[in-house]
Amino acid sequence: MNTADITAEVFVESMLRHVPFDGWSEAAMQVTAEELGMSASDVDVLFPSRVIGVIETGLKDIDNRMVDIFMARFDAEIATMPVHVKVRELLLARFELLQPHKEAVRKLLAFMAQPRHAKLGTSLVYKTLDHVWRAAGDRSTDYNFYTKRATLGAVYGATLLAFLDDDTLDMQKTRWQITNKTISQPAKTESRCAAKTPQQT
Numbered sequence: 001m002n003t004a005d006i007t008a009e010v011f012v013e014s015m016l017r018h019v020p021f022d023g024w025s026e027a028a029m030q031v032t033a034e035e036l037g038m039s040a041s042d043v044d045v046l047f048p049s050r051v052i053g054v055i056e057t058g059l060k061d062i063d064n065r066m067v068d069i070f071m072a073r074f075d076a077e078i079a080t081m082p083v084h085v086k087v088r089e090l091l092l093a094r095f096e097l098l099q100p101h102k103e104a105v106r107k108l109l110a111f112m113a114q115p116r117h118a119k120l121g122t123s124l125v126y127k128t129l130d131h132v133w134r135a136a137g138d139r140s141t142d143y144n145f146y147t148k149r150a151t152l153g154a155v156y157g158a159t160l161l162a163f164l165d166d167d168t169l170d171m172q173k174t175r176w177q178i179t180n181k182t183i184s185q186p187a188k189t190e191s192r193c194a195a196k197t198p199q200q201t
Contacts, residue, residue, distance in 0.1 A: 003038050008046045011036065012058040020103035024051055024111045052120065055108065059124050062097055063131040069093040070135060078137075086136035087152065088178050094128075095163050095174050106164060129153055 015032040022028035029051065033043050047053035070090050074081065081089075098105055112121035129149045138148060155178075162177035 003042050006036055006038065008057045009061050011046055012054055015054060016101050016104050019107050023107045024055055026051060063128055065097055066090055066094040067131060067135045083136050087132060090132045090135055091159060091178050095171060099171060
């Protein structure tokens with residue numbers, strides 16, 4: 001592959017093979033660059049912020065692919081799907097994408113647990129929650145906007161823990177967590193917000 005054809009997404013996909021061993025680190029970036037035949041300056045062009053840029057690119061790609069999978073699966077049904085079903089299917093699509101990279105997810109949580117990365121971690125989670133709500137049809141701009149994302153954050157956090165502890169091949173524990181334990185929360189929030197929103201006359 002010509003190094004000029006290597007996109008940021010291709011680099012991240014290649015680096016994922018090394019993250020379980022080297023973490024989200026400069027070492028993992030270096031070995032990936034060597035495998036792809038890229039110079040240090042080539043990598044700098046793709047990721048001026050280095051490891052942070054790699055993480056941001058990878059999570060943005062997952063966010064976009066999550067929505068793409070959801071839209072492809074339910075294109076004819078989306079208009080009539082209840083909000084909580086949309087949220088459930090979006091989360092399931094996301095965890096399906098993460099399933100082959102579970103150790104990389106663990107390494108990412110360890111990376112984000114460092115105090116200097118706390119703000120970044122919060123920002124990236126927020127972007128994911130925003131992707132989910134917008135794909136589910138939310139267009140709110142008032143206080144409901146923040147309430148919905150905060151509630152979904154609790155859902156996502158609980159599901160992420162279940163996912164990391166899930167040793168089943170078809171993610172049975174993760175699916176059960178989403179379907180039976182937490183997925184009603186966004187729907188309840190939607191109902192409460194709708195009830196509080198003044199009706200147009």
